């Protein structure tokens with residue numbers, strides 16, 4: 001489904017300050033002057049360590065909490081200062097899924113999914129049909145009468161997703177939705193979220209502390225640190241060229257391309273040649289041309305570390321080589337290679 005781009009969530013200079021909890025304590029600035037635009041059809045990842053302000057941001061977007069200053073627009077409507085009654089339709093347009101699933105254990109799977117429809121006073125027949133359709137969509141058509149306790153974590157999250165979609169929201173907020181799941185189940189749930197984005201055009205905001213979740217599903221990412229957005233952009237750009245140390249740390253959890261100082265020492269001890277790291281970013285860097293230079297200069301080479309990743313369908317990675325030839329020959333080959341890509345050498 002194609003979506004005409006327009007801002008579905010917009011934060012303009014938003015701050016949230018919690019008053020000091022203990023006497024003499026300091027107020028906590030949970031969100032510090034954040035401006036962010038999330039467009040229709042985005043899968044927008046928000047990543048940060050624990051305490052960065054991610055959950056607070058989510059609670060501000062669905063108006064569970066009020067910002068201290070700034071403005072928040074959802075589908076073009078400013079939600080700042082709306083009454084509870086005015087907020088109801090805004091909230092109905094936002095589905096949520098949670099780390100701990102938040103299912104009602106006394107209700108069957110079908111009754112859990114039906115719950116938001118009951119709240120919205122959807123007639124019974126319509127409700128039943130919609131629940132059946134949703135359970136089918138998430139692959140749980142045969143679990144309608146089961147209770148949450150009888151399901152695996154991945155199945156519980158799929159119930160959570162069906163419930164979140166019940167009222168056909170245009171936005172889905174996923175708050176650490178895969179953090180309690182094993183890697184394989186995580187992948188299943190992320191694949192399902194991707195389908196929801198692509199088939200229904202639902203804008204998805206993924207809150208996570210795991211960079212591989214961002215790599216798997218997000219098209220855009222904002223990195224949060226101490227209440228601020230320190231970096232944002234297309235996932236490929238942030239992964240291949242992070243601008244902040246904190247972003248680089250997140251990226252290094254999934255892109256393990258550059259040897260650490262200790263690893264470099266081991267490589268140098270093991271290989272007689274000069275150790276250099278080449279960066280391959282997108283089709284812009286032609287591997288054939290790079291290796292062609294080495295072959296032409298008769299530099300013997302061996303790939304000793306690194307790899308090429310596929311990020312948003314584009315290649316990116318680092319390859320560390322051991323280069324064996326006279327120093328002057330290696331130098332002149334590297335000079336030519338530097339015109340093609342970034343070369344890092346620690347000597």
Ligand code: ADP
Pocket residue numbers: 018019021028029030048049050051052053054055056057
């Ligand atoms: P994250 O989701 O990234 O882990 P949070 O949004 O939960 O971060 O928290 C951001 C900061 O705000 C933290 O310092 C946290 O202790 C503080 N905080 C969150 N909620 C409250 C609250 N209700 N009262 C006081 N401080 C809070």
